[in-house]
Amino acid sequence: MKNLILIAPPAAGKGTISSYLVENMGYQHISTGDILRNVAKEDSERGHFVSGLMKEGKFIGDDIILPLFKEELLKIKNQSFILDGFPRTIVQADYLTDLFQEIGIDDYVVIQLEIDSSLLLKRATGRRVCTSCKATYNVYFDGFKPKVENVCDQCGGDLIQREDDTEETFKNRYEVYRSETEPLIAYYEAKGKLKKVNANVTEEEILENVKRCLND
Numbered sequence: 001m002k003n004l005i006l007i008a009p010p011a012a013g014k015g016t017i018s019s020y021l022v023e024n025m026g027y028q029h030i031s032t033g034d035i036l037r038n039v040a041k042e043d044s045e046r047g048h049f050v051s052g053l054m055k056e057g058k059f060i061g062d063d064i065i066l067p068l069f070k071e072e073l074l075k076i077k078n079q080s081f082i083l084d085g086f087p088r089t090i091v092q093a094d095y096l097t098d099l100f101q102e103i104g105i106d107d108y109v110v111i112q113l114e115i116d117s118s119l120l121l122k123r124a125t126g127r128r129v130c131t132s133c134k135a136t137y138n139v140y141f142d143g144f145k146p147k148v149e150n151v152c153d154q155c156g157g158d159l160i161q162r163e164d165d166t167e168e169t170f171k172n173r174y175e176v177y178r179s180e181t182e183p184l185i186a187y188y189e190a191k192g193k194l195k196k197v198n199a200n201v202t203e204e205e206i207l208e209n210v211k212r213c214l215n216d
């Protein structure tokens, strides 16, 4: 199976697609957002620094994220993996290109999720995440609401809103995406690695299209 890099604006559904591929197709998932949320919980100078930046919707510096990312990738490099949230800048993409070359990875596809920007604010502010199993829900969309308010359908854990899913922080994250991450689309198009998937349709249709890209 091809390795996958997902590029999409915040709250476009990268996590949902990743969970499906992990549960049904045996992929390993590297989410730099999850890695950094764990760092942000540390009661240390680094933890407080990372937590502050994430709350504002700003990127964490490469001095912190690059070694953390490399460590995770090296752990799973012999299995099929999904990169969710990395790379997010051209500098990170160049770093990844070099790292792939160093460890001999060439079989990957980059999927850009195309989504109507007017949907994103509701997806972000309505998102709720299980504190124990990380399943995600959305209080605004039928089919994504938990059966019981604030309780996880899967494990009974508490659902919370991420600190960066407020309207103000979402708007910052979206701006940063447009300026820093969108240039990656042309970068991977030039390498012949890019595929586009329409993410305005049902979850089933999105997953079908993603699977098609992985099998091409």
Ligand code: ADP
Pocket: 009, 010, 011, 012, 014, 032, 033, 034, 036, 053, 054, 057, 058, 059, 060, 061, 065, 084, 085, 086, 087, 088, 092, 164, 173
């Ligand atoms: P989303 O997919 O909704 O944008 P993530 O959970 O992937 O959210 O990321 C949350 C936050 O973690 C980002 O807003 C940013 O502060 C930080 N982050 C994640 N990945 C990176 C990265 N590759 N480089 C720098 N910061 C990152």
